[in-house]
Amino acid sequence: xxxxxxxxxxxxxxxxxxxxxxxxxxxxxxxxxxxxxxxxxxxxxxxxxxxxxxxxxxxxxxxxxxxxxxxxxxxxxxxxxxxxxxxxxxxxxxxxxxxxxxxxxxxxxxxxxxxxxxxxxxxxxxxxxxxxx
Amino acid sequence: xxxxxxxxxxxxxxxxxxxxxxxxxxxxxxxxxxxxxxxxxxxxxxxxxxxxxxxxxxxxxxxxxxxxxxxxxxxxxxxxxxxxxxxxxxxxxxxxxxxxxxxxxxxxxxxxxxxxxxxxxxxxxxxxxxxxxxxxxxxxxxxxxxxxxxxxxxxxxxxxxxxxxxxxxxxxxxxxxxxxxxxxxxxxxxxxxxxxxxxxxxxxxxxxxxxxxxxxxxxxxxxxxxxxxxxxxxxxxxxxxxxxxxxxxxxxxxxxxxxxxxxxxxxxxxxxxxxxxxxxxxxxxxxxxxxxxxxxxxxxxxxxxxxxxxxxxxxxxxxxxxxxxxxxxxxxxxxxxxxxxxxxxxxxxxxxxxxxxxxxxxxxxxxxxxxxxxxxxxxxxxxxxxxxxxxxxxxxxxxxxxxxxxxxxxxxxxxxxxxxxxxxxxxxxxxxxxxxx
Numbered sequence: 001x002x003x004x005x006x007x008x009x010x011x012x013x014x015x016x017x018x019x020x021x022x023x024x025x026x027x028x029x030x031x032x033x034x035x036x037x038x039x040x041x042x043x044x045x046x047x048x049x050x051x052x053x054x055x056x057x058x059x060x061x062x063x064x065x066x067x068x069x070x071x072x073x074x075x076x077x078x079x080x081x082x083x084x085x086x087x088x089x090x091x092x093x094x095x096x097x098x099x100x101x102x103x104x105x106x107x108x109x110x111x112x113x114x115x116x117x118x119x120x121x122x123x124x125x126x127x128x129x130x131x132x133x
Numbered sequence: 134x135x136x137x138x139x140x141x142x143x144x145x146x147x148x149x150x151x152x153x154x155x156x157x158x159x160x161x162x163x164x165x166x167x168x169x170x171x172x173x174x175x176x177x178x179x180x181x182x183x184x185x186x187x188x189x190x191x192x193x194x195x196x197x198x199x200x201x202x203x204x205x206x207x208x209x210x211x212x213x214x215x216x217x218x219x220x221x222x223x224x225x226x227x228x229x230x231x232x233x234x235x236x237x238x239x240x241x242x243x244x245x246x247x248x249x250x251x252x253x254x255x256x257x258x259x260x261x262x263x264x265x266x267x268x269x270x271x272x273x274x275x276x277x278x279x280x281x282x283x284x285x286x287x288x289x290x291x292x293x294x295x296x297x298x299x300x301x302x303x304x305x306x307x308x309x310x311x312x313x314x315x316x317x318x319x320x321x322x323x324x325x326x327x328x329x330x331x332x333x334x335x336x337x338x339x340x341x342x343x344x345x346x347x348x349x350x351x352x353x354x355x356x357x358x359x360x361x362x363x364x365x366x367x368x369x370x371x372x373x374x375x376x377x378x379x380x381x382x383x384x385x386x387x388x389x390x391x392x393x394x395x396x397x398x399x400x401x402x403x404x405x406x407x408x409x410x411x412x413x414x415x416x417x418x419x420x421x422x423x424x425x426x427x428x429x430x431x432x433x434x435x436x437x438x439x440x441x442x443x444x445x446x447x448x449x450x451x452x453x454x455x456x457x458x459x460x461x462x463x464x465x466x467x468x469x470x471x472x473x474x475x476x477x478x479x480x481x482x483x484x485x486x487x488x489x490x491x492x493x494x495x496x497x498x499x500x501x502x503x504x505x506x507x508x509x510x511x512x513x514x515x516x517x518x519x520x521x522x523x524x525x526x527x528x529x530x531x532x533x534x535x536x537x538x539x540x541x542x543x544x545x546x547x548x549x550x551x552x553x554x555x556x557x558x559x560x561x562x563x564x565x566x567x568x569x570x
Contacts, residue, residue: 006341008324010391011293011426016173020145020180023484024506060488071289071327077341079325084484084491084508092487095399098446098462099258100487102395104342124483124508128495 144523230528287392483508
């Protein structure tokens with residue numbers, strides 16, 4: 001069962017700390033390779049917390065871990081901290097302003113229990129080489 | 134034994150805190166402890182001491198592995214790449230000092246590059262809006278000492294500028310704000326009940342992407358005109374109440390962030406936010422300020438402002454400065470295949486650009502200058518590690534309110550490591566040699 005939500009991105013303090021500690025480290029994946037979902041959306045999705053999910057938009061697809069919203073409730077809105085995972089699916093169109101549309105991308109979320117969340121370097125490397133599923 | 138360095142400037146966010154204390158070894162070679170910084174700032178200082186830090190330039194081999202090269206080889210590759218390219222992109226410039234930005238700009242001019250900074254994915258749309266209708270702003274000192282109405286729109290300083298609220302905006306006791314936070318009214322507009330919203334008097338949980346409507350509704354409410362029952366998910370009574378709260382203050386300040394600059398509407402959202410500030414000045418004193426992210430993104434705008442007349446997205450490929458956001462901005466150039474080499478310094482587009490742009494960097498000759506190993510260094514052909522500005526080398530940086538602050542060196546960089554400025558000066562000299570000028 002897939003659900004549709006509105007995706008926004010941005011900074012979290014965990015993202016900032018783990019970024020400064022090294023984006024190649026697992027802590028960065030733990031901080032940013034996630035999607036924060038509202039409890040109501042979890043119910044619709046029919047998934048346990050901390051399940052890997054595949055997030056897909058018109059622009060791309062990525063596997064992240066679904067966690068409870070830390071700054072909620074915000075039903076219908078999902079949040080992936082800024083970073084390479086979010087940037088796989090955000091709307092890159094700038095509409096002649098220079099600014100990609102990082103906030104407000106419609107996405108589909110479905111359970112992907114057996115797919116791994118890749119580390120940041122592996123994710124961009126595989127993406128660039130066309131090795132992503 | 135150790136010694137404590139006081140009044141250290143934090144090189145993380147645009148708040149540029151200037152009260153850090155750092156404990157270093159007597160010989161100044163090791164950094165032990167950081168006091169007064171937020172979690173992110175402290176981590177930045179401490180990461181400079183990482184044992185697994187990369188200290189020499191590396192070049193990507195055919196088989197995908199890295200090969201260590203000398204700084205001389207890295208300088209040669211960079212100078213050749215820039216001079217041979219028809220239209221190179223020189224991107225980043227926000228996590229370095231103004232001195233390095235000035236040298237980089239000279240290189241950009243020599244090779245006919247497009248110079249762009251991180252504002253392009255941050256407050257670039259704010260800069261467009263400022264050029265549209267101007268900006269009534271102030272310094273953070275004025276906010277601390279005078280502001281009694283604080284509005285955070287689409288920003289979450291509790292996470293992104295962790296000490297902003299305690300140093301300037303909500304909690305400090307200033308000259309005319311002796312009661313601290315009890316004398317201030319704090320309003321947060323955000324589609325999520327953020328940690329910043331939890332310390333606010335009023336939180337307007339706006340429908341995502343409806344900022345323009347709500348800003349416009351505030352202007353209507355200031356004038357006491359009629360509103361529809363609900364605007365952007367907010368009942369009209371609440372909007373009238375917030376408008377009244379803002380009007381009744383002695384000094385109102387609006388801080389805004391990515392919630393407005395990156396949502397649809399983009400620069401027009403900021404136009405409207407500035408218009409709200411202008412209208413508010415009919416009733417009281419009001420100012421507006423972008424929450425700048427990188428500690429010296431403001432500085433790169435300043436440097437290019439006085440060198441070229443434009444704060445970002447400066448195209449020098451025709452021998453004079455052109456500026457046309459949407460055309461000369463990094464993501465548009467990359468996605469349209471309009472640049473043929475990429476040079477990155479003091480930023481991580483590999484992590485923070487949409488993936489379609491990252492792929493284009495991977496497909497081109499590319500150099501990343503960065504103390505860290507990042508997704509950008511992962512997709513670039515050459516990675517040049519450098520000293521941390523504000524930790525291992527000083528230099529000028531501009532705070533989010535355009536106040537220049539001299540950052541300080543507190544610890545020695547690893548032996549033999551170059552700074553951004555030294556590396557760029559060598560590249561510039563080599564570029565001139567190659568061009569025979």
